[in-house]
Amino acid sequence: MTAPETIPTQTQRETFVLNLGPQHPATHGVLRVKMTMDGEYIVRAEPVCGYIHRMQEKMGENRTYAQFLPNTSRIDYLSAMTYTHAFVGAVERAARLAVPPRAEYIRVITSELNRISSHLVWFGAFLLDLGGFTPLLYAFDDREQILDLLEGITGSRLTYSYYRIGGLYNDVDDAFVKGTREFVARMRPRLKMYRALVTENIILRKRLIGIGPISAEMCRKYGATGPVIRGSGVAYDVRKIEPYSVYSEMDFIAPTFPEGDSMARYLVRMEEIAQSLRIIEQGLDKLPAGPVMAEKVPRVLKLPSGDYCYAVEAARGRFAVRIVSDGKEIPYRVKLRSPSLSNLSLFEEASRGMLLPDALALMGSLDLVIPDIDR
Amino acid sequence: MTNLLKILLTEPFRLVLALVVIMSFVGLNAAYLVWVERKGAGRFQRRPGPTEVGYAGLIQPIADAAKLLSKQLILPDGVDATLFRLAPLVVMAPAMISLALVPFGEKLVGRDINIGLLLIFALGSINVMAIMLSGWSSRNKYAIISAARVVSQNVAYEIPTLLVVITMILATGSMDLNEIVRQQAGFFWKWNLFRLDVNPLAPVTFLVFYICMLAETNRAPFDMAEAESELVAGAYTEYSGMGFGVFFMAEYANILLGCSVATVLFLGGWQSPVGIWSGLFWFLAKMYFLVFSVIWIRWTFPRTQFYGLLNLSWKILIPVSLFTLILTSAMMKIFHGFHGV
Numbered sequence A: 001m002t003a004p005e006t007i008p009t010q011t012q013r014e015t016f017v018l019n020l021g022p023q024h025p026a027t028h029g030v031l032r033v034k035m036t037m038d039g040e041y042i043v044r045a046e047p048v049c050g051y052i053h054r055m056q057e058k059m060g061e062n063r064t065y066a067q068f069l070p071n072t073s074r075i076d077y078l079s080a081m082t083y084t085h086a087f088v089g090a091v092e093r094a095a096r097l098a099v100p101p102r103a104e105y106i107r108v109i110t111s112e113l114n115r116i117s118s119h120l121v122w123f124g125a126f127l128l129d130l131g132g133f134t135p136l137l138y139a140f141d142d143r144e145q146i147l148d149l150l151e152g153i154t155g156s157r158l159t160y161s162y163y164r165i166g167g168l169y170n171d172v173d174d175a176f177v178k179g180t181r182e183f184v185a186r187m188r189p190r191l192k193m194y195r196a197l198v199t200e201n202i203i204l205r206k207r208l209i210g211i212g213p214i215s216a217e218m219c220r221k222y223g224a225t226g227p228v229i230r231g232s233g234v235a236y237d238v239r240k241i242e243p244y245s246v247y248s249e250m251d252f253i254a255p256t257f258p259e260g261d262s263m264a265r266y267l268v269r270m271e272e273i274a275q276s277l278r279i280i281e282q283g284l285d286k287l288p289a290g291p292v293m294a295e296k297v298p299r300v301l302k303l304p305s306g307d308y309c310y311a312v313e314a315a316r317g318r319f320a321v322r323i324v325s326d327g328k329e330i331p332y333r334v335k336l337r338s339p340s341l342s343n344l345s346l347f348e349e350a351s352r353g354m355l356l357p358d359a360l361a362l363m364g365s366l367d368l369v370i371p372d373i374d375r
Numbered sequence B: 001m002t003n004l005l006k007i008l009l010t011e012p013f014r015l016v017l018a019l020v021v022i023m024s025f026v027g028l029n030a031a032y033l034v035w036v037e038r039k040g041a042g043r044f045q046r047r048p049g050p051t052e053v054g055y056a057g058l059i060q061p062i063a064d065a066a067k068l069l070s071k072q073l074i075l076p077d078g079v080d081a082t083l084f085r086l087a088p089l090v091v092m093a094p095a096m097i098s099l100a101l102v103p104f105g106e107k108l109v110g111r112d113i114n115i116g117l118l119l120i121f122a123l124g125s126i127n128v129m130a131i132m133l134s135g136w137s138s139r140n141k142y143a144i145i146s147a148a149r150v151v152s153q154n155v156a157y158e159i160p161t162l163l164v165v166i167t168m169i170l171a172t173g174s175m176d177l178n179e180i181v182r183q184q185a186g187f188f189w190k191w192n193l194f195r196l197d198v199n200p201l202a203p204v205t206f207l208v209f210y211i212c213m214l215a216e217t218n219r220a221p222f223d224m225a226e227a228e229s230e231l232v233a234g235a236y237t238e239y240s241g242m243g244f245g246v247f248f249m250a251e252y253a254n255i256l257l258g259c260s261v262a263t264v265l266f267l268g269g270w271q272s273p274v275g276i277w278s279g280l281f282w283f284l285a286k287m288y289f290l291v292f293s294v295i296w297i298r299w300t301f302p303r304t305q306f307y308g309l310l311n312l313s314w315k316i317l318i319p320v321s322l323f324t325l326i327l328t329s330a331m332m333k334i335f336h337g338f339h340g341v
Helices: A056-060 A065-072 A077-095 A101-129 A134-154 A174-199 A202-208 A216-222 A262-286 A339-345 A356-366 A370-374 B002-008 B011-044 B060-069 B081-099 B116-124 B126-137 B141-172 B177-183 B202-216 B241-266 B280-298 B306-340
Strands: A016-020 A032-038 A041-048 A306-314 A317-325 A333-337
Touching: A016 B141, A032 A356, A041 A356, A056 A065, A056 A333, A065 A077, A077 A101, A077 A306, A077 A317, A101 A134, A101 A174, A101 A262, A101 A356, A134 A174, A174 A262, A202 A262, A202 A356, A202 B306, A216 A339, A262 A356, A317 A339, A339 A356, A339 A370, B011 B060, B011 B081, B011 B241, B011 B280, B060 B241, B081 B116, B081 B126, B081 B241, B116 B126, B116 B141, B116 B177, B116 B241, B126 B141, B126 B241, B141 B177, B141 B202, B141 B241, B141 B306, B177 B241, B202 B241, B202 B280, B202 B306, B241 B280
Parallel strands: none
Antiparallel strands: A016 A032, A032 A041, A306 A317, A317 A333
16 A cells, blocks of 8 residues: 655655544534545645535436525525525526515624624634533523524524525514614624633634635635635625625625734634624614515416526625526536535645644634535 | 440551541542532533432432442443453542541541651552543543553643642641641641742732642543533443443542641631631531532633643643742741751
8 A cells, every 4th residue: 555645755754534524523514525644744634525415416307496495495404595595596587587675674784693693603612622611601692692583583593594595584573673683782792701701812812813724826826715715815705796685785805804814714703703793783774674575476487598697795705596497397417515615625635744733723713504505 | 334345446447437538528528529519510501410310310320329239330341341341440439448547527537647648649640540541441532542641641730739749848847647737737828829928929829729729630621631512421431331330429529638738738627717626617618618619610611732731731730840849948947947957
């Protein structure tokens, strides 16, 4: 058996293979990383995907658009809203359906709520990776408020399937509007507390600053998007670059940090929570009256032949749905471009030569959701 | 009756009695510190903690122990069976013996010897060997990484600990724990923590000792050896049932021991802070306060990196403790004349 080419041959150091996963606390799911280690230094970390592959794309190709809709909540279970948004967006674009403005505003509000809840899960799980147990429970306390709000209007707490082709499942009620305003008011001081409790902690800063640098070049090479590329100083945000829905009417910034280390990615996400709160507030202020469902949505939906794509900014980056239709009820091809796979791809290059705990901090800062990688 | 009492008070019986008491003390403490830790963690995390088994979950530790006892001790393929079975005992025994040397009260000490401090630190270093043994014999890569971490970490905290201890021996002129406590009689400013006339940096010395104690007991933020998000359970990965339970108990026994030694060296042991009613109560109060602070830290801070500990040790702890050692010896020479020498 020949040695992998990455092992420095001149030193002939003895390496061993460490199997991280498929069941390992740091991988948050069934990701397996085959690590060739030199002591605690990583010579090569090779992610092995596919343990939770569910053929989401193939499922899209043998059922109608409405039947595939619930699947979109289950690809990245933490950003069910945004993923459904991309799918219904693609279908609406193809079918030339005009979605009522009220529905679009509610979509933006709920998507941003979903983004905050996803970032809160990441925040807790990331700190858990770093050995801090308490922030998880604090984050889940806040997330609980969001889940309660969304449960009130959608009926579910994780896989919402709230958006429908042409609009929404149902309208929001006053309780939701009032509760969301209360949540925004509650969340701002909580973010200050997180800064005091976690962000400014010296141990956390030592663990994150300068650890796992990812250059903008590397992000482009592997197609990394979302907080990962924004943490490398590139202001790439689908909501800004190719505004969809009513994001062009919202006043917010896509936070970027040029350092490219784990701390930068951490700060991007924390700042994004604050920006999402701003978007939600504006959305509630501007929320127009009117219907939440387009008229004339055909009962049997057949998209005209063609190639349609719709991209959204999910919590982990750019999520795009591409539908190739041949005019039938069932699409010819459904392509799901999920951000986690691209974000994971750079792990092998970025983790080379790192210490195991630092590499796991880097992996945590990529915010991987394993079903989103495998689809 | 008096004869029986006389026999019971002879040295061998006294020692056996002391060890039995210490063992039950450690056992009870380990069980109920787990409860305190879980309950405390619950409070820190805004949840109630254990509530189901008994009132406020008070029987939970007993249920846990029963569960661990009833489990099979799995011996994985290819482990070094002797060392694998030996390691939990080797980790537990030194902590027990060391606690027999700690003066809980003026007369309440298992074995009052004049080099108690030295013996405790000699026994304390066995702890590292035990974890290394368990890691090595487990035939598990995570366990071996953990064992390597423990050994490399050892240097980082042992040196400043011993420098601090030497400082304290210089300041007190004794290695007899009870004698050190006796010297701190009176109000709380007589405690070594506030003896600024001998060691102007005494609180800093205490802090160095406290940090090293956290590292020595493998507690957060220095729990790299069993960093569960990286190494699963570190050196204990392959242990099941009571094998794991004994390691768990040893962790708490070591916390008790570390806090006891800190109490004796710096906080006046069983001496009362107001000069009257000295005794066991004050010792336990001070010790449990330190134990609580250890738990508090665990549930507040994230874990450091092991090079973080090495940096902290070589760049801060060792220079600081070396400086306090030199300072104390100078102060002793100039103002106190080295205990009459």
